[in-house]
Amino acid sequence: KKSPPELVTFIVYDLPNRDCHAKASNGEVCCTYLPDGxxxxxxxxxCAAGVNEYKTEYIDKIVAVLGRYDGLVPIVLVIEPDSLPNLSxxxxxxxxxNAATVAAYQQGVAYAVKAIGDHTSHVSMYLDAGHGGWLGWKNNMLDFVKTIQDxxxxxxxxxxxxxxxxxxxxxxxxxxxxxxLxxxxxxxxxxxxxxxxTAEWDPSQNEHNYAMHLHMAMSEGIEGFEPHIIIDTGRNGVANERADCANWCNIRGAGVGLIPTTATADPEIIDAYFWLKTPGESDGCTQTLPDGTQCPRFDADCGSPDSLGSWPGEPRAPEAGAWFDYQIKMLATNAHME
Known part of the structure; x- marks a missing residue:
């Protein structure tokens, strides 16, 4: 045993019909399964069957494990990236x-948060809230606040x-x-x-300002709620590497950002900077995989002009979550960790 015990962080990420607006990390649990699974x-x-599978085969098992370590080690959970922002x-x-995906996300997230919260007392949960270039517009933020309220x-x-x-x-x-503005x-x-x-009327042009916006909007919209924010800095060390900031897949020229720390710009709002997605894990595959075969989960966004593998001579990218050696070396070369 270490004293003090080390913080343990997990990403809870397996909703039915997961990642509905992309293909690179499409779901493992489904509302309706196709013949190929x-x-x-x-x-x-x-989505009754899918939600039940998510509850019994995923969340309930996580709750059981968390219960064994609750209070023994500090635990942080990040809940279901991209899910509620997609609904908003x-x-x-x-x-x-469609009704099935909406039901899956609403019921699944609510069950996960409440089940974990009801059965643990020392687990800190942070619900995914996209980023400033996604939910930073005031109307998008209002929609997101309403989603959390509901x-x-x-x-x-x-x-x-x-x-x-x-x-x-x-x-x-x-x-x-x-x-x-x-x-x-x-x-x-x-x-x-x-x-x-800001020229498009999004005031959240960086993640610090987005954190401030998110904190204020939630505090004003939900009585008694004073949310704290953690920001993933694993790959945002270079500010101007994209030709189009809508691009998100294996971005060329990116670098590792600030090392994980609780010394943030405003500790009353921002709890920590943390490398939530491991630098070097692929965002998604190129159309042709490194072994020369076709990628079954290819997302057209991973063929964007900003994405590694879209230029001649660059190595092909593996599937989402797989180790991308070329990428981690690039991220390290371009790192700005202080």
């Missing part, structure tokens, strides 16, 4: 907006995790979350905006 994202319904902004995609899970949460597996730069925290303070370092988000 993959999820039929276009099949509607209640991507329901026009029939894979996300789930009724705030009492069990420590707060939110942002930029999970993302590339949005930390930047510098402004005095106010919307300090940079209307080109109000163009000379202020905190208004640096490599993605041009």
């Amino acid at each position: 993959k999820c039929d994202y276009f099949a509607s319904g209640t 902004t991507n329901r026009a995609d029939p894979r996300c907006g 789930l009724g899970v705030a009492a069990h949460l420590r707060g939110f995790a942002t930029n999970v597996a993302g590339y949005q730069a930390l930047g510098k925290m402004c005095p106010e979350y919307d300090w940079c 209307n080109n109000a303070h163009p000379e202020d370092e905190c208004c640096y905006d490599p993605c041009g988000l």
Whole structure:
């Protein structure tokens, strides 16, 4: 045993019809299974069987293990990356907006958070909240607040995790979350905006400002809720590496960001910077895998001009979660860890 015991962090990530707006990390648990075992994202319904599988075969087993170590080691859980942000902004995609996927995400997340919260007392949960280039617009944020209100899970949460597996730069925290809108303070370092988000009326042009926006919106929208934020800095050490900031897959020129620490820009809001997605794990495959075969989970976004493997002479990328040696060497070369 170590004294003090080391923090243990896990990502809870297996909702039915997972990752509905992309293909690289599509679900293992399905509302409706196709003959090949993959999820039929276009099949509607209640997802009763899928939700039951998620509860009994995934969450309940996690709860049992957590109960054995509750209070013995500090445990942090990041709950279901991309799920609720997809419900807030991507329901026009029939894979996300059909009744089965909506039911799976709403019921699954609510069950996970409440089951863990009801059976543990020393587990800190952070619900995924996308990043500033996704939910940072005021209307998107209001939709997300409403989503959290409707789930009724705030009492069990420590707060939110942002930029999970993302590339949005930390930047510098402004005095106010919307300090940079209307080109109000163009000379202020905190208004640096490599993605041009403020010109599109997104005040959350960096993750520090997004954390401030998220904290304020949730505190105002849900009585008694004062959420804290953790930010994934595993791959956001370079601020201006993308030609299009909508691109998210194995970004060329990216670098590792700040080392994990609780010494944050505003400890009252931001609990920690942390490498939540392990640097070097692929975001998704190129159309052709490194062994020369075709990737069955190829997502067109992983063939973007910003993605490794899209240029001649670059190595092909393996499937999501697999080790990408070329990428980790690039991330290390371009690292800005202090």
